[in-house]
Amino acid sequence: MATELSIETVVNGQSVHATVPSNRTLSQFLRDDLGLTGTKVSCALELCGTCTVLLDGSPVSACTLLAAEIDGGDVLTVEGLAGSDGELDPLQRAFLDHGAFQCGFCTPGMLLTAKALLARDPDPSEETIREELHGNICRCTGYVPIVEAIQAAARELRR
Amino acid sequence: MIVEELQELRTVGRHTVRVDGRAKVTGTACYGADVHVPGALHAAVVRSPLPHARIRGVETAAALASPDVAAVLTSDDLARVLARTRFGPVVRDTPVLAEGVVRYEGEPVAVVLASSPEAARAGAAAVRLDLDPLPLLASVEDALADGAAPLHGETEGGEFGGWSGGADAGRNVAGHYHDLRGDPDGALAAAEHVLSHEYRLAPLQHYALENHVVTAVPDGDTLVVHTPNQYPFLMVRMLAGLLGRPESSIRVAVPYVGGGFGSKEYVNVVPIAAAAAVAVNRPVRLELTVEESFRSSGRHGAIVRFTSGVTNGRIVARKIELLFDTGAYADQGPRVIRQAGYRAPGPYRIPNLQVDAYAVYTNKVPAGAYRGFGASQPIHGCECHMDEIADAIGMDPVEFRRLNLLELGDDFAEGDLPLDCDLPTALDMAAERVGRARGERLPDGRLTGTGVAVGVKNTASGRLPSRAIVRLHRDGSATVVASGVELGQGAHTVLAQVAAETLGIPYERVRVGAVDTSVTPFDQRTSSSRTTVHLGLAVQRAAEHVLAQLRDVAGDDVDPADAEAVAAAVNGPASGLGGEIVGVGTVDQDAPEAPTAFGMRAGYWEGSVGAARVAVDPRTGAVEVLQYVTVADAGRVINPHGAHGQEVGGAVMAVGHALTEALEFDDGYLTNPSPVDYRVPLAGDVPGIVESLFIERGDGPGPFGSKGLGESSIITVAPAIANAIAAATGVRVRELPIRPWALLG
Numbered sequence: 092m093a094t095e096l097s098i099e100t101v102v103n104g105q106s107v108h109a110t111v112p113s114n115r116t117l118s119q120f121l122r123d124d125l126g127l128t129g130t131k132v133s134c135a136l137e138l139c140g141t142c143t144v145l146l147d148g149s150p151v152s153a154c155t156l157l158a159a160e161i162d163g164g165d166v167l168t169v170e171g172l173a174g175s176d177g178e179l180d181p182l183q184r185a186f187l188d189h190g191a192f193q194c195g196f197c198t199p200g201m202l203l204t205a206k207a208l209l210a211r212d213p214d215p216s217e218e219t220i221r222e223e224l225h226g227n228i229c230r231c232t233g234y235v236p237i238v239e240a241i242q243a244a245a246r247e248l249r250r
Numbered sequence: 251m252i253v254e255e256l257q258e259l260r261t262v263g264r265h266t267v268r269v270d271g272r273a274k275v276t277g278t279a280c281y282g283a284d285v286h287v288p289g290a291l292h293a294a295v296v297r298s299p300l301p302h303a304r305i306r307g308v309e310t311a312a313a314l315a316s317p318d319v320a321a322v323l324t325s326d327d328l329a330r331v332l333a334r335t336r337f338g339p340v341v342r343d344t345p346v347l348a349e350g351v352v353r354y355e356g357e358p359v360a361v362v363l364a365s366s367p368e369a370a371r372a373g374a375a376a377v378r379l380d381l382d383p384l385p386l387l388a389s390v391e392d393a394l395a396d397g398a399a400p401l402h403g404e405t406e407g408g409e410f411g412g413w414s415g416g417a418d419a420g421r422n423v424a425g426h427y428h429d430l431r432g433d434p435d436g437a438l439a440a441a442e443h444v445l446s447h448e449y450r451l452a453p454l455q456h457y458a459l460e461n462h463v464v465t466a467v468p469d470g471d472t473l474v475v476h477t478p479n480q481y482p483f484l485m486v487r488m489l490a491g492l493l494g495r496p497e498s499s500i501r502v503a504v505p506y507v508g509g510g511f512g513s514k515e516y517v518n519v520v521p522i523a524a525a526a527a528v529a530v531n532r533p534v535r536l537e538l539t540v541e542e543s544f545r546s547s548g549r550h551g552a553i554v555r556f557t558s559g560v561t562n563g564r565i566v567a568r569k570i571e572l573l574f575d576t577g578a579y580a581d582q583g584p585r586v587i588r589q590a591g592y593r594a595p596g597p598y599r600i601p602n603l604q605v606d607a608y609a610v611y612t613n614k615v616p617a618g619a620y621r622g623f624g625a626s627q628p629i630h631g632c633e634c635h636m637d638e639i640a641d642a643i644g645m646d647p648v649e650f651r652r653l654n655l656l657e658l659g660d661d662f663a664e665g666d667l668p669l670d671c672d673l674p675t676a677l678d679m680a681a682e683r684v685g686r687a688r689g690e691r692l693p694d695g696r697l698t699g700t701g702v703a704v705g706v707k708n709t710a711s712g713r714l715p716s717r718a719i720v721r722l723h724r725d726g727s728a729t730v731v732a733s734g735v736e737l738g739q740g741a742h743t744v745l746a747q748v749a750a751e752t753l754g755i756p757y758e759r760v761r762v763g764a765v766d767t768s769v770t771p772f773d774q775r776t777s778s779s780r781t782t783v784h785l786g787l788a789v790q791r792a793a794e795h796v797l798a799q800l801r802d803v804a805g806d807d808v809d810p811a812d813a814e815a816v817a818a819a820v821n822g823p824a825s826g827l828g829g830e831i832v833g834v835g836t837v838d839q840d841a842p843e844a845p846t847a848f849g850m851r852a853g854y855w856e857g858s859v860g861a862a863r864v865a866v867d868p869r870t871g872a873v874e875v876l877q878y879v880t881v882a883d884a885g886r887v888i889n890p891h892g893a894h895g896q897e898v899g900g901a902v903m904a905v906g907h908a909l910t911e912a913l914e915f916d917d918g919y920l921t922n923p924s925p926v927d928y929r930v931p932l933a934g935d936v937p938g939i940v941e942s943l944f945i946e947r948g949d950g951p952g953p954f955g956s957k958g959l960g961e962s963s964i965i966t967v968a969p970a971i972a973n974a975i976a977a978a979t980g981v982r983v984r985e986l987p988i989r990p991w992a993l994l995g
């Protein structure tokens with residue numbers, strides 16, 4: 092039987108105190124306990140990047156990371172990208188303008204991977220973007236419009 | 251890009267933000283796994299560890315000992331609640347849970363229902379199967395060998411009126427398509443050159459990111475099923491048959507779909523969850539893992555054989571044999587091979603022809619529909635064969651194709667719709683973009699080559715009815731009520747554009763409701779590049795119906811975008827419109843039988859032309875696709891992002907089919923059911939240049955002269971790449987995927 096652990100964390104700017112079983116994954120915690128279903132799960136094996144969220148600004152796989160491991164950390168999910176007034180993040184805007192998704196299942200993970208990249212490197216080359224996306228699979232778009240959207244968002248953010 | 255003077259439109263042909271866009275970038279879009287039904291039991295499937303065995307017993311006591319496990323159900327338990335226990339689109343051969351025999355590794359044998367997914371999986375692991383191995387049909391050669399034991403006895407046919415012509419269960423043949431035109435043997439004997447080639451294509455996985463998921467909820471005498479599925483109304487029909495209930499008592503609600511590509515059709519998840527929910531009279535949720543999704547469906551592996559006779563550069567005869575490995579159950583296999591057989595000759599003038607295509611049962615995961623539906627395998631063979639012939643007779647491959655290619659208005663087969671896509675123009679466009687390279691050395695020592703491929707698929711053949719409702723509200727906004735499933739292809743956006751354009755109101759004022767078979771009207775299915783054309787026409791007609799009613803009340807000059815005028819009309823005394831205007835549009839496609847071996851007339855022809863430029867490292871065999879160009883005759887593009895997205899997305903998907911993707915079976919065992927070993931294209935694998943070009947002449951049968959897209963690019967990618975590799979290296983690999991080691995001397 093898994094032991095229960097108490098965690099304190101910030102999710103999308105809100106502080107959260109919770110008690111979770113030690114074997115609960117971050118994706119289960121976000122989706123089932125907090126109702127933040129924007130984070131999607133596909134492989135559950137830390138291979139496809141679908142479940143990517145940011146922990147203290149770095150991309151992590153919510154499907155295998157344990158909820159207990161975010162204790163003391165700051166988590167950003169797709170629900171936290173837009174402003175509280177509904178104003179979209181420049182990346183979200185660029186994804187809309189460039190047709191950077193179809194089914195949308197990879198989109199939350201793509202957006203967060205890109206968010207971390209642009210925070211680190213405001214002017215990434217196409218090659219850097221492709222390398223950064225290596226761990227995020229998209230089966231629909233062929234990646235081309237995703238790379239374009241990230242470049243456009245980077246331009247927008249530099250202005 | 252070729253665009254003939256088309257009238258400018260307000261919404262159609264312009265960039266619009268997708269109607270599902272905001273929901274998808276903010277994480278609020280609801281997918282199957284996000285459907286939450288309180289109190290639902292979680293299901294886990296007990297699967298056969300052996301590819302072929304007799305079931306001697308299913309030991310459930312250990313699983314039932316857990317307080318979290320509510321039930322363990324086997325086929326005997328389901329038989330008590332089901333009117334019939336087998337289903338299948340063409341042949342009713344697939345048991346919901348295995349009955350006495352398992353025919354592939356991973357076949358569902360029992361289902362465990364528990365209070366949490368973890369408890370259900372633990373329960374499934376505790377169920378013990380007592381199995382007696384049976385002889386294995388590991389390949390089509392095994393299955394067709396003299397004396398091979400039949401995998402199936404006689405089975406009931408045609409759940410959905412599907413075609414199962416030529417089936418011979420005694421020989422493990424689930425379907426056989428045959429066509430004979432002219433005298434191919436005589437013509438071959440008289441031909442100047444006769445060339446024969448055999449190509450092998452590995453079986454493939456769709457690998458949609460979203461795994462299969464169903465929540466089935468008994469609600470009084472109705473069963474509500476939430477599931478991402480491309481065929482909601484066929485699911486209703488199937489479940490009504492399985493459960494012995496009227497179709498009105500089954501409601502299939504389709505959330506956003508996280509990728510389909512043909513996988514979300516008849517997969518055995520909906521029947522299991524639905525039967526289990528009815529058996530225990532509680533909501534049941536079944537969500538597969540990625541490994542289970544790999545063991546649920548796939549694209550047919552195939553052996554394709556082409557023999558052609560050529561005289562003076564013209565094809566005088568062709569004989570084709572296609573062997574498709576359909577796996578343990580027929581699924582869509584018989585329909586897939588019929589399409590494959592019909593499309594196999596390629597878009598060429600061939601006076602003497604014989605085609606035989608077989609769907610063959612083996613002990614593997616059942617293969618079914620896959621984007622392109624039977625076109626990809628034969629067209630790969632056809633287009634590699636075309637290059638090999640050109641080489642042998644000393645002709646340029648593009649010239650050889652041009653000499654034999656069907657043109658706009660030519661007959662693909664006598665009695666079918668004449669070809670309504672312009673392949674010669676598309677071929678010229680594609681070939682010109684990539685240029686011509688044949689083994690030239692790059693400064694880094696790699697060899698370059700270019701290759702082209704051409705294909706065509708008869709699309710939306712037969713009677714595929716669609717119906718749609720458009721509601722114009724009193725404030726001048728509108729809702730489209732239709733059963734087009736949003737798989738990511740942009741169906742909802744296109745339908746909104748068609749409604750806005752026809753009504754003459756701004757696109758932003760149109761919403762598209764979710765698919766729910768108890769609310770949205772009948773649509774045959776979301777498949778075969780038909781939604782824009784058929785459902786789009788139905789929406790256009792529904793919008794026209796709205797306009798006619800509005801004009802009846804408010805006069806011909808009324809502006810539907812004028813909210814006050816609309817409000818006055820719908821609320822005016824005795825207007826008869828009752829608060830809103832409801833328009834209905836129907837497409838009952840006029841598809842007369844065609845006197846071809848295929849039997850049905852095409853709705854339209856979806857052409858596919860691709861050209862590739864590759865670089866191959868002669869030391870390692872590593873292939874890089876430097877440039878890929880795909881050209882489609884789109885009639886008229888309704889949504890530019892959507893159309894390019896389909897073309898480019900399909901092309902990149904097929905780069906995987908060409909170079910890296912293969913389901914590996916070892917004596918019936920699938921050895922690579924995960925994205926680690928089944929290698930789909932990653933961001934770094936995408937060709938440096940991917941271009942999608944359109945021919946637009948406004949001559950399609952859909953709204954505003956549109957045609958369907960979605961499957962066109964994917965069909966010709968692998969042969970164009972294979973031909974480019976052969977041009978670069980001089981090595982012809984007759985297997986897909988093309989692995990680096992196959993290119994090393």
Ligand code: FES
Binds near residue numbers: 132
């Ligand atoms: S779902 Fe977490 S990496 Fe695939």
Ligand code: FES
Binds near residue numbers: 228232
């Ligand atoms: S948009 Fe479907 S997987 Fe990326």
